[in-house]
Amino acid sequence: MSGVLSVTREHDHGGAVIGVAWLLLLPLALAAVAYLGAAAAERSHGRRAWPWYRDVAWSAGLAIVAATLVGPLADAAHEDLAAHMVAHLLAGMLAPLLLVAAAPVTLALRSLDVGPARRLSRLLASAPLRVLTHPVVAATIAVGSLWLLYATPLAAAMRDVPLVHELVIVHVVIAGYLFTASIVSVDPAPHRAGYPLRLGVLVLAIAAHSVLAKHVFAVAPTGTAIVEAERAGLVMYYGGDAVELVLLIAFFAEWYRSAGRRLRVGERRALPGPG
Numbered sequence: 001m002s003g004v005l006s007v008t009r010e011h012d013h014g015g016a017v018i019g020v021a022w023l024l025l026l027p028l029a030l031a032a033v034a035y036l037g038a039a040a041a042e043r044s045h046g047r048r049a050w051p052w053y054r055d056v057a058w059s060a061g062l063a064i065v066a067a068t069l070v071g072p073l074a075d076a077a078h079e080d081l082a083a084h085m086v087a088h089l090l091a092g093m094l095a096p097l098l099l100v101a102a103a104p105v106t107l108a109l110r111s112l113d114v115g116p117a118r119r120l121s122r123l124l125a126s127a128p129l130r131v132l133t134h135p136v137v138a139a140t141i142a143v144g145s146l147w148l149l150y151a152t153p154l155a156a157a158m159r160d161v162p163l164v165h166e167l168v169i170v171h172v173v174i175a176g177y178l179f180t181a182s183i184v185s186v187d188p189a190p191h192r193a194g195y196p197l198r199l200g201v202l203v204l205a206i207a208a209h210s211v212l213a214k215h216v217f218a219v220a221p222t223g224t225a226i227v228e229a230e231r232a233g234l235v236m237y238y239g240g241d242a243v244e245l246v247l248l249i250a251f252f253a254e255w256y257r258s259a260g261r262r263l264r265v266g267e268r269r270a271l272p273g274p275g
Helices: 002-044 052-069 072-077 081-101 104-111 114-124 127-132 135-150 154-160 162-183 195-218 226-270
Strands: none
Touching (some): 002 104, 052 072, 052 081, 052 162, 081 154, 081 226, 127 135, 135 154, 135 195, 162 226, 195 226
């Protein structure tokens, strides 16, 4: 009888978790429909065509987040720290890089009516958003929360309480997006930090992420087997390096383009005027 009750409780608990995970897919679906609809409207109105590769980046980013919430990877992440680490890298690093590359704010400003577009512009210029998108603040939230998670007993709660895993995924997506957007400026930002500051923050964030990966490898989180922690540490270290390399390339490419634009403007100003 007790065995039947145990199975029933596990079934109910698992069903509740699955329900929450599927519920989290709703905003992803709405975001996909809204973005692709706005992009299609831009093209149909005969205005400057919205690049197709941004549609692909947005769709791929949302699909990656969905895969960390529902499906084989999500199921494995509830049981194994290494699988969770794969989900963390995908949802917290790769997906935000793709979502930022899709330039959703730019698309919104181009497709919204004048009134909503002005309200969005005021929101972008607001003090709270200025603080959240500052590279130092964004990096502290993104990397600091990972230290809080993997270097404390919260790691065990994430494994034992599946709902915590879902909340962690939501957090790393948002934190990863804010950090990535603070480093690479695809969308307009009224309070964009300078390139040297962004580079310094990026280098420190990469270092902190690498040190955390080594910590996970050397000191298994509470309730995690040593072999499992070692696998998770390796995934975090090498997988993080791969995504961070792409972010570095994107950052330096932006800096190079910006320097080229300033050089061309300076050359035009230096040209002698007529007469």
